Amino acid sequence: MTPVTDTTAPVLAIDGPSGTGKGTIAGRVARHLGWQTLDSGALYRAFAFLAVENSIDPGDAEGLEALSQSSVIQFVAELDGVKILVGDRDITDEVRSESGGRNASVYAKVAVVRKALLRRQRSMRRPPGLVADGRDMGTVVFPDAFLKVFLDASPAVRAQRRYKQLKGKGFDVTLRALEREIAERDDQDRNRAVSPLVPAADAIVLDTSEKDIGEVFAEVMQFVNEQLDPEKTPRS
Numbered sequence: 504m505t506p507v508t509d510t511t512a513p514v515l516a517i518d519g520p521s522g523t524g525k526g527t528i529a530g531r532v533a534r535h536l537g538w539q540t541l542d543s544g545a546l547y548r549a550f551a552f553l554a555v556e557n558s559i560d561p562g563d564a565e566g567l568e569a570l571s572q573s574s575v576i577q578f579v580a581e582l583d584g585v586k587i588l589v590g591d592r593d594i595t596d597e598v599r600s601e602s603g604g605r606n607a608s609v610y611a612k613v614a615v616v617r618k619a620l621l622r623r624q625r626s627m628r629r630p631p632g633l634v635a636d637g638r639d640m641g642t643v644v645f646p647d648a649f650l651k652v653f654l655d656a657s658p659a660v661r662a663q664r665r666y667k668q669l670k671g672k673g674f675d676v677t678l679r680a681l682e683r684e685i686a687e688r689d690d691q692d693r694n695r696a697v698s699p700l701v702p703a704a705d706a707i708v709l710d711t712s713e714k715d716i717g718e719v720f721a722e723v724m725q726f727v728n729e730q731l732d733p734e735k736t737p738r739s
């Protein structure tokens with residue numbers, strides 16, 4: 504069943520480059536509030552996976568448009584994260600790999616892909632609210648989000664975090680390769696013509712380099728509470 508978009512449901516937009524902890528923060532905040540989540544990076548990763556599998560070139564606008572209409576990508580919430588399914592095939596591991604991220608970044612530059620995925624992302628907006636993380640949640644997908652947070656961190660810290668995360672999941676990666684990977688993906692995401700990675704003018708920018716996940720969560724929740732109920736939230 505296609506969910507009905509509810510444009511009155513509040514959206515918290517969390518954007519930033521990879522390795523800033525935005526996925527983890529988005530998940531924690533959503534659980535805390537009892538809201539839905541949208542991991543838009545996973546959507547780009549899954550779409551790119553299908554494009555590569557079907558040998559559709561990033562320059563083939565018609566092929567990509569057709570794929571966007573025929574592909575059925577599903578996210579299933581699990582205890583340890585989200586499972587990504589195409590039909591009844593589980594593609595989570597392929598999609599979460601570094602090559603999955605690289606392919607996503609390449610196809611994410613294509614206007615027809617962004618347009619097709621825009622509708623899908625907006626359809627996730629449902630009561631009681633949505634926590635959406637990605638690169639353009641606050642600038643393009645949900646410009647009316649009640650709160651926009653842009654998480655950043657130094658490239659060295661982000662590479663370390665990715666390294667730990669991927670090693671923990673059993674991926675065979677090196678720190679040096681991840682540093683290179685992150686620099687290339689940053690460059691590609693920040694400098695593309697459509698929806699580049701940039702903080703929205705009204706976003707709160709948080710540098711998480713020196714902070715652990717608990718501190719970032721507490722700060723984000725403080726901003727959320729101030730926005731949702733400014734009367735009752737004393738500033739600490």
Ligand code: DC
Nearest residue numbers: 521543544547607608611637638639
């Ligand atoms: O958040 P992530 O690392 O899973 O995202 C993978 C790639 O997908 C990222 O390098 C760029 C693209 N992406 C995007 O262009 N816009 C989004 N809202 C989310 C991801």
